[in-house]
Every structure is written in C-alpha cells, then in structure tokens.
Amino acid sequence: xxxxxxxxxxxxxxxxxxxxxxxxxxxxxxxxxxxxxxxxxxxxxxxxxxxxxxxxxxxxxxxxxxxxxxxxxxxxxxxxxxxxxxxxxxxxxxxxxxxxxxxxxxxxxxxxxxxxxxxxxxxxxxxxxxxxxxxxxxxxxxxxxxxxxxxxxxxxxxxxxxxxxxxxxxxxxxxxxxxxxxxxxxxxxxxxxxxxxxxxxxxxxxxxxxxxxxxxxxxxxxxxxxxxxxxxxxxxxxxxxxxxxxxxxxxxxxxxxxxxxxxxxxxxxxxxxxxxxxxxxxxxxxxxxxxxxxxxxxxxxxxxxxxxxxxxxxxxxxxxxxxxxxxxxxxxxxxxxxxxxxxxxxxxxxxxx
Amino acid sequence: xxxxxxxxxxxxxxxxxxxxxxxxxxxxxxxxxxxxxxxxxxxxxxxxxxxxxxxxxxxxxxxxxxxxxxxxxxxxxxxxxxxxxxxxxxxxxxxxxxxxxxxxxxxxxxxxxxxxxxxxxxxxxxxxxxxxxxxxxxxxxxxxxxxxxxxx
Numbered sequence: 072x073x074x075x076x077x078x079x080x081x082x083x084x085x086x087x088x089x090x091x092x093x094x095x096x097x098x099x100x101x102x103x104x105x106x107x108x109x110x111x112x113x114x115x116x117x118x119x120x121x122x123x124x125x126x127x128x129x130x131x132x133x134x135x136x137x138x139x140x141x142x143x144x145x146x147x148x149x150x151x152x153x154x155x156x157x158x159x160x161x162x163x164x165x166x167x168x169x170x171x172x173x174x175x176x177x178x179x180x181x182x183x184x185x186x187x188x189x190x191x192x193x194x195x196x197x198x199x200x201x202x203x204x205x206x207x208x209x210x211x212x213x214x215x216x217x218x219x220x221x222x223x224x225x226x227x228x229x230x231x232x233x234x235x236x237x238x239x240x241x242x243x244x245x246x247x248x249x250x251x252x253x254x255x256x257x258x259x260x261x262x263x264x265x266x267x268x269x270x271x272x273x274x275x276x277x278x279x280x281x282x283x284x285x286x287x288x289x290x291x292x293x294x295x296x297x298x299x300x301x302x303x304x305x306x307x308x309x310x311x312x313x314x315x316x317x318x319x320x321x322x323x324x325x326x327x328x329x330x331x332x333x334x335x336x337x338x339x340x341x342x343x344x345x346x347x348x349x350x351x352x353x354x355x356x357x358x359x360x361x362x363x364x365x366x367x368x369x370x371x372x373x374x375x376x377x378x379x380x381x382x383x384x385x386x387x388x389x390x391x392x393x394x395x396x397x398x399x400x401x402x403x404x405x406x407x408x409x410x411x412x413x414x415x416x417x418x419x420x421x422x423x424x
Numbered sequence: 425x426x427x428x429x430x431x432x433x434x435x436x437x438x439x440x441x442x443x444x445x446x447x448x449x450x451x452x453x454x455x456x457x458x459x460x461x462x463x464x465x466x467x468x469x470x471x472x473x474x475x476x477x478x479x480x481x482x483x484x485x486x487x488x489x490x491x492x493x494x495x496x497x498x499x500x501x502x503x504x505x506x507x508x509x510x511x512x513x514x515x516x517x518x519x520x521x522x523x524x525x526x527x528x529x530x531x532x533x534x535x536x537x538x539x540x541x542x543x544x545x546x547x548x549x550x551x552x553x554x555x556x557x558x559x560x561x562x563x564x565x566x567x568x569x570x571x572x573x574x575x576x
Contacts, residue, residue, distance in 0.1 A: 161500035170438065171466040172523050174430025174557070175511055176496060176503035184494035185513060192492075192537045234508075237495040286466065286513065286521040291492050 072144075075255040075266055082255075083140035084113040088127035088147040089375035090120060092162055095153055103146055120166050121323065122410030123147065124252070124378025125417030129276055131256045141258050142265075147379030148251035159247050166411040168284035180244050180324060182285060182412045184236040187326035189291040191238070193341065198238055200344035201325040202229045205242045207353060208322060208362050212369020214396050219248050219371030243325040248371030252380035271386040275308030275420030277301060281413050292341075294413030297334035301407070301418045305336075308420035310403060312336035315359050315420075317388045317398040319381035321409040322366040331407050332361070335418070359405075360398040363388075378408040378417065389423035428554050432502040439469030442575055446481065447545045447556045449576075450569030453481040454518055465520030483573065486543035487563070488514035491521060493535045510535055512560045514543060527559030535560075545569075 072079065085107075087100035096102055100116040103109075117126040124147035131143040151159065163179035190196045205224060212218035229242035262270045279299035282288055289295060305311060312335060320335070322328035329343035337359045338346040351358030364370055364384040367377060385404035387393050404421045426441035427433045428448065446453045455467035459476035469479050491513040499507040509525045510532035516522055522543060526532050530541065542565045548555040 157499065157501045157504070160498060161502065164500050165434070169434040170426075173434055174432060175524055176431070176500055176506060176509060177511060177523065178496060178498065178500050180498065181494050181496050181511060185492045185511070188494055189492040189537065234495075234497040236497065284466075286523060287472070291513075 072255065074269075077142070077255065077265055079107070079109060081142055081265070082109065082112060082144050083142050084134065085109055085144040085146055086117060086127040086131045086134075087114055088117050088123035088145070088379060089149055090118055090123055091116075093149060093151050093154060093159075093374070099148065103148065107146075109144075119415040120410035121321070121372070121374045122378055122408045122415045122417050123375045124380065125382075125406065125408035125419065126378070126410075126415075128254065128256070128273070128378065128382060128419065129278060129417060132273060132276055135256060135258045141261050143256045145254045145256055145379055146251065147253070147373075147376035149373035149375035150249045151247040151373060152249050156247070166414070168286070171286070172284065178236060179412075180239050181236040183324040183326055184239050185285060186291045186330065187238055187324070190326060190330065190343075193292055194344065196326075196329060196344035199226065200329065200348050201238065201243060202226050203347045204322060204325040204328045205229055205368055207347065207350075208328075208366040208368040211363045211396055212365025215365045215370065218365040218369050219246060219250075220365075220369045239324060245323045245367035245372040248373045250371055250373030250376045250380065252376045252383050254379055254382055254386070269390055271389045272422045272424075273419060274422050275304035275306070275310070275418075277304030277307070277418040278416070279303065280415055283411075283414050285412060293330045293334045294409060294416055296413050296416035297331065297407060297409065297418065300416040301335045304405075304418040304420045308422070310420060312359075314403050315405050316401045316403055317360045317363065317385065318405040318407065319364065319366070319384050320361055320407040321377075322362055322368050323372060323409070325368075327409065328362065328366065335405070335407055337361070354396070354398050360401075363393075363396050363398060378406065381406040381408055382419065382421070385421050389421055428556050430557055431506065431548065431555065440467045442481065443467055444556055445575050446573055447558065448547065448554065449574065450545050450567055451573050452484045452486045452543055452545055452558065453573075454484045454516070454520060455479045456482045463519045465516050465518065465522055481573070482518070484516060484518045484543075486558075487517040488522070488541055488543060490535060490537050490539050490541055490560075491515045492537060493526075495532055508532070512541070514541055514560060516543070522558070524558050524560050527561045527565075529562045529565055530560055
C-alpha cells in the first residue's frame with residue numbers, strides 16, 4: 072500500500088491465496104484480514120495448489136472487471152515449515168491421483184521426474200542441461216535480497232547432492248519455504264489517479280487445466296494447460312512470444328523450466344535444453360530473460376505466495392527497479408504459474424504502457 | 425474393499441472397489457462402458473468419454489510398454505522402508521495406462537522407455553491384513569490366478 076501510495080480505506084476487498092493443508096490454522100484468509108486490520112472488508116481464499124497466487128490475481132481481476140470492486144489487495148502467503156519434509160513429500164505427492172498413483176509412493180519431484188525421463192528420451196535433453204537451469208537461477212538468486220538461497224551453485228556441487236527421484240537430485244528441486252507477497256489491483260482510472268507512471272498493466276489473463284492423473288495426459292513432454300493458457304493470454308494482450316522481454320516461469324523442478332520455454336513458445340518444442348545450454352534465458356542472452364529473480368529454485372516456493380511473487384518481480388522489472396538484475400528495455404513481461412503437475416496453469420501478460 | 429489396494433490406502437471405498445477383489449484373485453481389471461464401449465485403465469465407473477454410469481469390468485492381459493519411469497529415493501510418509509523403488513508408467517494392451525513399481529524380475533536399472541513388460545497382480549506378504557498391488561515384470565512372468573473371475 073505504501074508503494075501504491077494508498078491507505079487501507081482505499082481498498083474495497085482482499086483476495087488471499089494459500090493452500091490450506093499446510094497450515095494448522097484453518098481458513099487463513101480470516102487471519103490475514105484481521106492481522107492487517109482490514110475488517111470488515113470482504114475477503115476470500117483461492118486454491119489451485121501451487122498456482123493459488125495467480126488464481127487470486129485472476130479473481131481480483133474478475134471482481135474489478137465485473138464492476139463489483141475498484142481496488143483489491145491480492146495477498147499470497149504460505150508457512151510450510153510447520154510440517155516435516157517427508158510429510159510434505161506425501162502431501163504434495165497427493166496432488167497426483169490418490170486412488171491409483173499415490174498408493175505407489177509417488178512424490179511431487181517423482182512426477183516431474185517422469186516428465187524429465189520422457190523429455191530426455193524424446194528430445195535428447197541432457198542431465199547437464201537440467202542443471203544449467205539450477206545454475207542460472209542460483210546465479211540470479213544470489214543477487215536478489217528476497218531470495219531464500221542467495222548463493223551460486225556449481226555443476227559439481229549440484230551433481231554431488233543427494234538423489235531425490237531420478238534424474239533429479241536435491242539441486243533440481245525447489246525448496247519448501249515460508250513467504251508472502253502482495254499486489255494492489257485497481258481499475259484503470261483509479262490506478263492512473265493513485266500511482267501515475269508507476270502503474271503496470273495486466274493485459275492478458277490465460278488459464279487452463281489438464282487431467283488430474285498423469286496417466287490420462289496426451290504426452291509427458293510438456294503441459295497442455297500451459298500451452299493453452301499462454302495462447303489465451305497472448306491473444307488477449309495482442310502479442311506474440313517474441314515480444315516478451317522478461318518472464319517468471321514455474322521452475323519447481325529443473326525440467327519444468329525447460330518445458331515452460333517450449334510451452335510458452337520461447338523456443339521450438341524439444342529445444343528447451345539447447346535454449347538454456349546456450350544461455351539464452353540469461354539477461355542479454357538473446358532470448359527471453361527467465362527467472363532473473365532466482366525463480367522458485369533459489370527464491371523458494373511458498374506455494375500460496377509464489378504466483379503473487381512472480382507478478383511482483385515482473386512489475387518491478389517493467390518499472391525498471393531491479394538494479395543489477397534489470398532486463399534492458401523491459402516493456403512486456405509474463406508470469407507462468409503452474410498448479411500441481413500442470414493440472415492448472417495461469418499465464419499473465421503485463422505491460423508498462 | 426478398496427482399502428485392500430496399495431501399501432498405503434487413501435481411498436477405502438470406491439465405485440470400482442471390486443477391482444481389489446479381482447486383483448486378489450489374480451485378475452487385472454479395466455472397465456468398459458456399456459453405453460459407448462469405451463474401455464480404459466484405471467477402471468472408471470462413470471465413463472470418461474460419455475459419462476454413462478453403466479460399466480462392466482473387463483479382464484486385461486497386463487501386457488504393455490514402458491511409457492516413462494523414475495527411481496524414488498526421497499520417500500513420502502509411509503514408504504520409508506520401501507525406498508529406493510522405481511515407479512514405472514506402462515501403456516496397456518486394451519487401453520489406458522498404469523503406474524506401479526518394478527518387480528523382482530525387472531531390475532530398476534534395466535527399465536527403459538519402449539520396452540515390453542508384464543503387469544503382475546501381487547499380495548503384500550509382510551502385512552497382517554490383506555493388501556494387494558501389482559508390479560511391472562519381464563514379459564512372460566507368471567502368477568497364481570483363480571480359474572475364473574469371481575467376487576469371493
């Protein structure tokens with residue numbers, strides 16, 4: 072609110088994003104509302120696993136577009152350290168299908184590993200290319216004061232880390248984390264009046280789904296929901312992938328970022344491994360600068376907060392406020408926020424004019 | 425009796441719960457929609473194509489081809505004593521797919537995409553109550569099977 076130059080009396084409502092199962096406290100929206108002294112304003116919770124934050128943004132956007140509210144606070148939060156790692160592995164694994172899959176001890180990294188194995192088989196994506204994603208994201212995370220792990224990593228160190236689910240080891244995986252992020256969304260006239268030149272425009276909102284069970288997917292080399300959400304967002308914003316300068320994509324595991332390059336059209340299908348190997352998603356790498364805030368990998372993945380945190384980074388990039396991590400001439404940015412194993416995907420396009 | 429299915433069961437009751445009884449008797453069952461004929465695995469009481477509620481079980485041969493796989497080293501709660509295990513996804517003869525562990529005749533380091541495999545019904549022998557599952561084995565693997573499908 073300080074950044075937007077508003078006071079709480081300017082707000083009409085809040086939307087809170089969090090995944091309830093991780094908290095001992097039930098119905099966290101009420102806690103946030105009380106703690107921020109926002110009663111009696113309306114609030115509600117959005118939940119679509121790791122994409123809950125983007126669902127909150129979409130819901131706020133809908134509330135404003137409908138004319139119901141003019142100014143809405145979007146608050147993503149998650150406190151994951153109340154649970155042990157094995158419990159989180161079990162809980163996250165159950166975002167797969169519990170009747171036929173979880174009974175075999177599937178885990179969240181295990182599911183993405185099924186994609187990685189198939190992507191490597193079909194397109195020759197290599198172990199080194201997967202780790203190149205981790206190396207890039209830690210490189211930028213080391214330069215982000217809001218990142219959980221502010222240190223770079225070498226390929227040797229990454230390879231020496233404990234195995235998790237082949238081909239992944241610890242450094243292929245993002246970390247469970249506590250965290251929060253917030254945005255203020257407002258209708259056009261209000262936004263101009265309140266924030267002037269600092270306003271960033273949400274120009275395209277795409278959202279799509281895919282089967283809960285990976286057994287019923289058409290292929291395991293990408294996320295059909297991401298392709299569809301991207302195509303909706305690009306059409307609505309009137310852009311093509313080539314116009315995007317900076318993107319925050321859902322790198323919960325290294326293969327997820329490689330598939331995102333392809334699903335979002337930053338490169339051809341199957342060329343994601345080569346795209347990172349050639350360092351194209353680095354700033355000044357000649358491609359779209361991807362996850363130059365460190366991504367989920369280095370920033371941490373407090374699941375309810377993640378989608379909002381992605382939008383926060385893209386807004387800061389489009390306002391030119393990112394210092395040594397600033398992408399030159401960033402005028403069009405994108406967030407790609409995946410829920411579960413692609414059961415849900417939200418793609419949002421932002422512009423600074 | 426669907427609580428029989430799996431090392432850890434999350435779904436005690438199901439519209440397709442007789443699946444577990446058939447599996448105990450050595451039969452791997454998919455479903456066939458009586459309205460449109462769509463056949464699938466895992467079995468669905470309500471047809472994924474036409475949403476008809478009329479279905480029948482249909483015996484699957486368990487023959488299939490490996491679609492993808494991963495070796496799990498970091499176990500979720502309840503599977504600490506089972507790691508490492510390899511989760512294999514198989515495209516089944518008859519339609520649909522299945523996820524299960526590689527079994528004793530198929531070493532995890534030998535699992536490859538595209539290889540022919542055999543799904544074999546199993547009963548856990550280290551649990552006091554009845555717990556059934558299936559494993560992915562080399563083609564030609566055999567198992568004990570009741571003379572014909574029945575619900576006893």
